[in-house]
Amino acid sequence: MRASERAYLTLLEDILEWRLPPGTVLAEVEQSERLGVSRTPLREALGRLAAEGLTAPHSGRGVVVTELSLDHADELFELREALECKAASLAARRGNPLVFSQLQKEFSSAAVLVNGDEAAKGNYYSLVQRLDDAIDQSMDNSYLLQSLKSLRVHLVRIRRLAKDNPERLLASAMEHANIAGAIAAGDAQLAAACTTVHLNQSLNHLKSTQHQTERTAS
Amino acid sequence: MRASERAYLTLLEDILEWRLPPGTVLAEVEQSERLGVSRTPLREALGRLAAEGLTAPHSGRGVVVTELSLDHADELFELREALECKAASLAARRGNPLVFSQLQKEFSSAAVLVNGDEAAKGNYYSLVQRLDDAIDQSMDNSYLLQSLKSLRVHLVRIRRLAKDNPERLLASAMEHANIAGAIAAGDAQLAAACTTVHLNQSLNHLKSTQHQTERTAS
DNA sequence: TTTTCCTTTCTTGTATACACTGAGTGTTGA
DNA sequence: TCAACACTCAGTGTATACAAGAAAGGAAAA
Structure with a gap:
């Protein structure tokens, strides 16, 4: 499986299971180290999450998990x-x-x-x-x-x-x-x-x- | 404006205006040279287009503009x-x-x-x-x-x-x-x-x- | 002559280095 | 003491080099 796919699925599950609650800041280097992939596939994963409305840009600096209540x-x-x-x-x-x-x-x-x-x-x-x-x-x-x-x-x-x-x-x-x-x-x-x-x-x-x-x- | 944004907007317009008709294969190097950006931001643009259903993976080799009639x-x-x-x-x-x-x-x-x-x-x-x-x-x-x-x-x-x-x-x-x-x-x-x-x-x-x-x- | 396998080559997937921007902080002046 | 400016640095945006994989073409064997 591609690294970007793994990163996407892991992040998706983490968000859906509320392990990454709304407001969590997803820094690229931090998450790429946590998931064991480089920044390139991680950015692709974050892009897919953003397209689904699960993350949103955060005041010009990184992305956050979108609010949901x-x-x-x-x-x-x-x-x-x-x-x-x-x-x-x-x-x-x-x-x-x-x-x-x-x-x-x-x-x-x-x-x-x-x-x-x-x-x-x-x-x-x-x-x-x-x-x-x-x-x-x-x-x-x-x-x-x-x-x-x-x-x-x-x-x-x-x-x-x-x-x-x-x-x-x-x-x-x-x-x-x-x-x-x-x-x-x-x-x-x-x-x-x-x-x-x-x-x-x-x-x-x-x-x-x-x-x-x-x-x-x- | 970011390079990925420019690439996205240009490709989007090209697809909507039928300058890139359905079935057109979008090779990464070809498009990145055409739009004057490197492959990294181009891939991000292609990812956004795919999320909107305007492009789709093409049998393991690149992406194509989706059919629409x-x-x-x-x-x-x-x-x-x-x-x-x-x-x-x-x-x-x-x-x-x-x-x-x-x-x-x-x-x-x-x-x-x-x-x-x-x-x-x-x-x-x-x-x-x-x-x-x-x-x-x-x-x-x-x-x-x-x-x-x-x-x-x-x-x-x-x-x-x-x-x-x-x-x-x-x-x-x-x-x-x-x-x-x-x-x-x-x-x-x-x-x-x-x-x-x-x-x-x-x-x-x-x-x-x-x-x-x-x-x-x- | 046709089919299969191997090799070559082109394209994508990933890693990493570098550049640039923006936020935060410390210092200096009023 | 407060405000403004500059500087530092963390973190993103981009380019590029390298690796991996798939398709196409050719060669060999049936």
């Missing part, structure tokens, strides 16, 4: 609604109904997963991943896919701020089942509506986490 | 509808009505512009630009703005394939007036609907250009 959740979810509703609509028009009715079934019977142990919860998350993948493939639009991917990087980062609980996961599973069902039925409008509902519920849950944190802190 | 218009406009409808909705909720009712008036009286000479047509295009800018500012969402900007790069490129005529420009002006009016009225749903109408008309016009070209070629 629950304050950004509203903006992020507005974009997410635009992209994912469109994606669900297109999938409803173009996807294979069998794939999505199968996914719907799995989500409907996901109650056992979200109440189980960590491994079972991992299974649930991979099920969500499979629905996303199926939509990505069915919508058959490379530009929309590209936009979604760059959005998801930020979503991964912000998701770490939320604590999920069994009740929310169960509700989420039902919402996902509805989305899959609407796509399987070929109903574009319903698929978009189900996605809107799901995203609003997710956002509300995310914000309720914030209130808890504020109360805990005070 | 009217075949991509459908995909591009699907993403555009998702983003611009959302943008118009948000602007309707958050924008200053006075700004948009002023823009509506200007679009309504734009008939004299589109029938005029080249300079007058330039005025019309800058009016469209002002509406876009007003929406960008009013929607107040940096993530959505970022997505829109990366989309617009491709739209600039594909717009060169379309020939505009006075009838289309006049209709376009009316459609823009409707969008501005809906935003001024604070009607998010109507603003989105007007945007959908406008984009469908634009896409149809773009495709009719294609048919003419095909008939001309045969």
